Amino acid sequence: xxxxxxxxxxxxxxxxxxxxxxxxxxxxxxxxxxxxxxxxxxxxxxxxxxxxxxxxxxxxxxxxxxxxxxxxxxxxxxxxxxxxxxxxxxxxxxxxxxxxxxxxxxxxxxxxxxxxxxxxxxxxxxxxxxxxxxxxxxxxxxxxxxxxxxxxxxxxxxxxxxxxxxxxxxxxxxxxxxxxxxxxxxxxxxxxxxxxxxxxxxxxxxxxxxxxxxxxxxxxxxxxxxxxxxxxxxxxxxxxxxxxxxxxxxxxxxxxxxxxxxxxxxxxxxxxxxxxxxxxxxxxxxxxxxxxxxxxxxxxxxxxxxxxxxxxxxxxxxxxxxxxxxxxxxxxxxxxxxxxxxxxxxxxxxxxxxxxxxxxxxxxxxxxxxxxxxxxxxxxxxxxxxxxxxxxxxxxxxxxxxxxxxxxxxxxxxxxxxxxxxxxxxxxxxxxxxxxxxxxxxxxxxxxxxxxxxxxxxxxxxxxxxxxxxxxxxxxxxxxxxxxxxxxxxxxxxxxxxxxxxxxxxxxxxxxxxxxxxxxxxxxxxxxxxxxxxxxxxxxxxxxxxxxxxxxxxxxxxxxxxxxxxxxxxxxxxxxxxxxxxxxxxxxxxxxxxxxxxxxxxxxx
Amino acid sequence: xxxxxxxxxxxxxxxxxxxxxxxxxxxxxxxxxxxxxxxxxxxxxxxxxxxxxxxxxxxxxxxxxxxxxxxxxxxxxxxxxxxxxxxxxxxxxxxxxxxxxxxxxxxxxxxxxxxxxxxxxxxxxxxxxxxxxxxxxxxxxxxxxxxxxxxxxxxxxxxxxxxxxxxxxxxxxxxxxxxxxxxxxxxxxxxxxx
Numbered sequence: 001x002x003x004x005x006x007x008x009x010x011x012x013x014x015x016x017x018x019x020x021x022x023x024x025x026x027x028x029x030x031x032x033x034x035x036x037x038x039x040x041x042x043x044x045x046x047x048x049x050x051x052x053x054x055x056x057x058x059x060x061x062x063x064x065x066x067x068x069x070x071x072x073x074x075x076x077x078x079x080x081x082x083x084x085x086x087x088x089x090x091x092x093x094x095x096x097x098x099x100x101x102x103x104x105x106x107x108x109x110x111x112x113x114x115x116x117x118x119x120x121x122x123x124x125x126x127x128x129x130x131x132x133x134x135x136x137x138x139x140x141x142x143x144x145x146x147x148x149x150x151x152x153x154x155x156x157x158x159x160x161x162x163x164x165x166x167x168x169x170x171x172x173x174x175x176x177x178x179x180x181x182x183x184x185x186x187x188x189x190x191x192x193x194x195x196x197x198x199x200x201x202x203x204x205x206x207x208x209x210x211x212x213x214x215x216x217x218x219x220x221x222x223x224x225x226x227x228x229x230x231x232x233x234x235x236x237x238x239x240x241x242x243x244x245x246x247x248x249x250x251x252x253x254x255x256x257x258x259x260x261x262x263x264x265x266x267x268x269x270x271x272x273x274x275x276x277x278x279x280x281x282x283x284x285x286x287x288x289x290x291x292x293x294x295x296x297x298x299x300x301x302x303x304x305x306x307x308x309x310x311x312x313x314x315x316x317x318x319x320x321x322x323x324x325x326x327x328x329x330x331x332x333x334x335x336x337x338x339x340x341x342x343x344x345x346x347x348x349x350x351x352x353x354x355x356x357x358x359x360x361x362x363x364x365x366x367x368x369x370x371x372x373x374x375x376x377x378x379x380x381x382x383x384x385x386x387x388x389x390x391x392x393x394x395x396x397x398x399x400x401x402x403x404x405x406x407x408x409x410x411x412x413x414x415x416x417x418x419x420x421x422x423x424x425x426x427x428x429x430x431x432x433x434x435x436x437x438x439x440x441x442x443x444x445x446x447x448x449x450x451x452x453x454x455x456x457x458x459x460x461x462x463x464x465x466x467x468x469x470x471x472x473x474x475x476x477x478x479x480x481x482x483x484x485x486x487x488x489x490x491x492x493x494x495x496x497x498x499x500x501x502x503x504x505x506x507x508x509x510x511x512x513x514x515x516x517x518x519x520x521x522x523x524x525x526x527x528x529x530x531x532x533x534x535x536x537x538x539x540x541x542x543x544x545x546x547x548x549x550x551x552x553x554x555x556x557x558x559x560x561x562x563x564x565x566x567x568x569x570x571x572x573x574x575x576x577x578x579x580x581x582x583x584x585x586x587x588x589x590x591x592x593x594x595x596x597x598x599x600x601x602x603x604x605x
Numbered sequence: 606x607x608x609x610x611x612x613x614x615x616x617x618x619x620x621x622x623x624x625x626x627x628x629x630x631x632x633x634x635x636x637x638x639x640x641x642x643x644x645x646x647x648x649x650x651x652x653x654x655x656x657x658x659x660x661x662x663x664x665x666x667x668x669x670x671x672x673x674x675x676x677x678x679x680x681x682x683x684x685x686x687x688x689x690x691x692x693x694x695x696x697x698x699x700x701x702x703x704x705x706x707x708x709x710x711x712x713x714x715x716x717x718x719x720x721x722x723x724x725x726x727x728x729x730x731x732x733x734x735x736x737x738x739x740x741x742x743x744x745x746x747x748x749x750x751x752x753x754x755x756x757x758x759x760x761x762x763x764x765x766x767x768x769x770x771x772x773x774x775x776x777x778x779x780x781x782x783x784x785x786x787x788x789x790x791x792x793x794x795x796x797x798x799x
Contacts, residue, residue, distance in 0.1 A: 046647045053651035064698075071698040077660065078653035085647050229632035236639035243643040250646075383700025 022228035027213045030230035033107070036100050037206060038235035039242055040124065041199055043093050046243065047131075048192065050086040055188055058138070060180040063388040065140035066270040070378050070389065073267055084250035084264030090132055092246050094285050097125040101316075105336050108329055110320040114209060118320055120202050127195050132283065134187035140180065142367065145271035146280040148183075149175065157302040175273070257284075259364065261372070269370040270389045278363035281354070288346035291353075312339065373399055380600050395586075398601075401594020404587055409434070412573065420594075430460040431574070437595055438498040438549025443491045449477045462572040467530055468542065475526065486520040490527070493517025498549030501598055521545070543567060554592040558583070668786055668797065670772075674711065676779040679719075685712035685735060685742075685753055687724065690785045708732065709771060709783060710742070712753060721771040721783045722755050728764035730790045742768065765793040 009015045026034065057076060059068040072079035101121045104110055110118035137148040156166035171178025225231070249256050251263055260266035268277070282290050289309070296304030315322075315335065323329040354360050370393070377392040378384050385391050393399050405413075405420030412431035418424050433456045436442040445451045452472045453459050463469060479487060496507050496514045507514060522533050530542035543566045547553045556563070559578035562571040577583040583591070593599060673688045680686065690707045693700070708724040710733075726733045731746035741758050742751040750758040755768040772784035789796040 042643065046644070049644075049647045049651050053654045056655060057657075067698040072654070075698070076654055076657040078650045079657070081646070081650040082654045085650060229629050229636055233632045233636045233639070236636040236643070240639045240643040243646065247646050378698065383695065384698045386699060386701065 022232070023226040024207060024210065025214050025226055026210060026231055029225045030234050032234055032238065033103065034231055035235045035238040036103070037199075037202060039096060039238050040093075040100070040202075042235075042239040043089055043096065043242065044195060044199060046089050046246075047086060047093070050082045050089070051188060051192075053082050054086060058184075060138070060184040061177050062140060062175075062180060062271070063386075065138060065180055066267075067378070067384050067389050069139040069141075069267060070375060070384075073264065074375060074379060080262075080264035081250065084253075085246060087265035088249035088253075089243075089246045090128075090135060091249070091283070091285070092242055093128050094132060094283075096242070097121070097128045101125050102336060102340075105319065105332055108323065111323060112320075113212075114205075115320040117202065117205055117209075119317065120198050120205070122316060124195065124198050124202075127191055127198065131187060131191050131195075132285075134183045134191070136283065137183050138180070138187065139267055140271045141268035141371075142271055142275075142277040143266070143268040143280065145175070145273075146277040147282055148179075150280070150282075154301075154305045158306050159302075260368070267371065267375075268367060269374045269393065272390055272393070277367065279360065279367040284347070287350045288343040291346040291350035370399065376602050377600065380602065382600075395590070396599060397590045397593035398599040400587075400590045401599075404583070404591045405594065408577065408582060409591075428460075429455055431572075432457050432461075434595055437554075438495060439500060439503065440491060440495045443495055444488075447472055447476055447487065447491065449473050462570075466570075471526070471530075483525065486517075486524055489513055489517035490521040490525055491517070493521050494545060494548055497545065497547050497553075498596070499551075500549070500596055541568065541570065549596075551589075551592055551596065551598070554595065555585075555588050558588050558591065559585075668784060670774065670782045670784050672776075672780050673709065673721075673783045674781045676775070676781060679711055679713055679781070681713060683713050683715070683753065684740075685710040685722075687735075690783070692785070707785060707787065709785065710735075710768075711773070711781065711783075714754075719773045719775070719781065720754065721773045722768040723771055723785075723787060725769070725787060725790065726764060727766045727769060727788065727790050728762075733768065765791060766795070769795060 005015075054072060057068060057072050057079070059065060069083070072083055074080070101118075104118050104121050109121075133148075133151060137144040152166050152170050155169060156162045158165060167173065169179075169182065170176075171182045250265075253260065253263065253266075258266060281287065289305075292308075293301060293304045296302075319332050322332055325331075373396065374389055374393055377396060378389050382392075402415075402420035402422075405415055406423070409415075410419035410425055411427065412429060414429045414433040414435075416435035417433065446457055449472050451457060453464055453469050458464050458466070458469055476487065492507075492510060493514045494517075495503065496517075518534070521527050522535075527533065527545070528537070528540075530540055531537075531545045532540040533545045543557075544553075557566050560576035561567050561574045562569070562576055567574075575582060577588060578585065669692075671690055671692055673690065678686075688709055688711055689705045690709060691703045692706045693702045694704050694706050695701075710722045710724055712720050714720050724732050726744040726746065726749050728744065728747055728749050731744050733742045733744045733749070733751065735741075736743040736750075740753060742753070744750070744764070747763045749762050749764040751762075751764075751768050752758045755770055757764060757767050769786075769788045771786060774782045776782050786797050789798050
């Protein structure tokens with residue numbers, strides 16, 4: 001080992017370099033506030049390590065970005081850990097670079113000849129914010145997508161070059177493949193190089209200042225010690241402390257106010273340009289700006305978004321000169337404290353407003369559900385199709401059924417008393433409640449005199465006084481014991497026509513009863529006086545009960561309830577959703593699958 | 606790590622007067638431990654993520670019989686024809702159904718039987734072509750030559766073995782089903798890969 005090191009040293013002179021780095025004399029001895037440089041360097045190294053590991057599995061395109069991040073997060077080994085560390089270390093870094101700037105102001109770190117150090121600290125803060133702005137979009141999820149939309153919009157407000165700047169940033173007129181490639185190149189290529197340059201410049205300056213200070217104070221300063229090992233130990237402990245916090249955030253994000261389920265970083269549903277993300281909020285460290293902009297409505301937005309932040313930034317740049325004036329330094333401190341207090345207050349009021357905003361809370365819950373559903377579908381047996389994960393959500397009955405029902409059906413129908421999405425419409429219903437349509441329970445209640453003419457079934461329709469209601473009121477109510485048993489069998493037989501997956505087990509067990517029930521339904525109970533059931537019946541004027549409630553039957557019914565097979569001329573107010581062009585066949589299929597509760601559900605673990 | 610520790614040993618302080626050496630050494634070791642611990646999470650996590658491909662399953666369709674063509678599409682004169690293998694494929698997060706996963710040569714043999722070969726040259730994995738002059742297969746990459754029965758056509762053939770034959774079955778009268786497999790290239794033994 002010794003010989004190998006000597007061999008290397010003879011050719012590189014490495015020992016001298018390391019020696020001079022390790023035994024670089026520090027005036028005033030080891031101090032905690034000298035750990036900044038190493039913490040920043042260390043965090044940068046952590047981001048580089050985790051970033052490169054993620055890079056090897058990330059795919060920057062609108063059809064694969066979310067998908068590859070999902071794959072990292074949920075399939076690849078320890079992917080969630082690496083992504084979590086990268087995410088929370090980024091948050092820690094934002095705090096660290098800001099504290100770094102504030103520390104420089106507080107300890108007069110910008111006085112001659114250290115102005116450059118101060119500006120480097122500021123540049124670092126801006127670059128780290130740049131990292132965060134670009135990195136946030138990369139998963140191409142709802143959160144990142146809509147945040148980036150707002151930010152590029154703000155960018156477009158800047159005077160003169162605004163629109164050009166926006167177009168250059170997003171790589172075209174619309175968000176797309178080139179937005180991701182550009183953000184990714186900035187995030188993983190340009191910004192790391194710039195940040196490395198800043199770190200290097202900082203290191204060189206620190207050594208130069210220390211040397212100068214050492215020469216000045218060497219005679220008087222007693223407490224001079226070298227970097228190794230005193231300062232190095234302090235540095236290592238500081239790094240360990242920061243990293244410990246990052247690990248804790250990764251493992252227990254809930255302890256830090258994150259609301260997503262599980263460990264690691266959050267991942268919202270795939271970016272959907274057709275579905276505004278009402279839960280969109282910037283990262284917590286930008287919340288103050290978000291709140292600030294609320295005070296600049298309409299055309300004044302450019303003041304709050306561009307001019308005032310630029311002015312503040314400009315003031316920070318000239319702080320070293322302000323400090324030269326008498327009490328200038330204290331003025332700088334006062335301004336910093338004022339700004340910090342303002343930011344804290346704005347962040348606090350943003351949080352408070354959201355905490356009582358029912359719409360925001362509901363949107364947040366919906367976003368969680370959608371994110372979870374996207375992962376369920378992506379992990380399902382079909383995997384993710386070529387068109388991407390969004391395609392899965394756009395063809396998922398569980399996701400789209402409630403939305404379609406609320407939009408097209410809930411003006412007359414209800415689903416368990418609400419409009420499918422959980423809201424109760426203001427108007428009262430005028431058609432049956434379709435929760436559990438064609439199920440045994442639904443049919444059993446339909447055939448009870450006390451229910452059939454209520455709002456839940458035909459109470460508000462033209463069939464209120466129709467043959468079916470009359471039949472139930474007059475005949476069914478008079479059924480004797482034997483007929484009641486037959487009715488129960490008939491209900492089971494009719495419900496079996498629907499082939500509902502959630503009744504499959506029971507129906508298999510009661511196959512014999514169902515065969516008998518078919519007889520009851522077809523001949524005994526008088527249903528066939530009006531309904532056709534497994535035979536041609538030209539006189540039947542009630543809906544055909546063959547295949548009642550099945551996917552095909554329901555699709556056909558919704559497409560055109562006025563067909564002879566269904567209500568014919570007796571149809572009340574129900575539109576013909578396909579023939580009138582209200583819904584597409586795919587949408588009708590999704591609606592039917594949702595009503596039949598026929599969608600992919602992962603097996604419980 | 607080891608390198609750093611031995612470095613710490615080697616590099617003695619230039620002025621050993623300021624602090625007792627033993628204390629300095631302990632601090633040095635503590636520094637290494639703290640630094641190592643701090644980097645443990647990112648390093649191990651990153652390494653695990655990097656090594657993930659090693660624990661991915663092979664393509665599950667490998668070794669299954671796949672319907673390739675109907676008898677009528679194969680010429681009677683024994684000249685091989687190229688057919689694409691369509692199968693389901695998993696590519697990381699994407700599942701594809703019925704996409705090309707490879708190609709084979711099919712030909713009729715003298716006694717009304719069928720022969721199938723994987724199109725991949727056993728030498729270095731290029732796609733073997735049908736020679737335009739002679740009735741034989743020819744690899745465009747390194748000039749491996751094979752007879753239509755798959756055996757090597759040239760003693761100086763760079764390929765370590767003949768072309769890889771595949772199982773063929775006729776099902777339902779005229780459907781040609783092939784057990785599609787690939788084999789490790791560059792060796793004389795036939796070891797199936799995914």
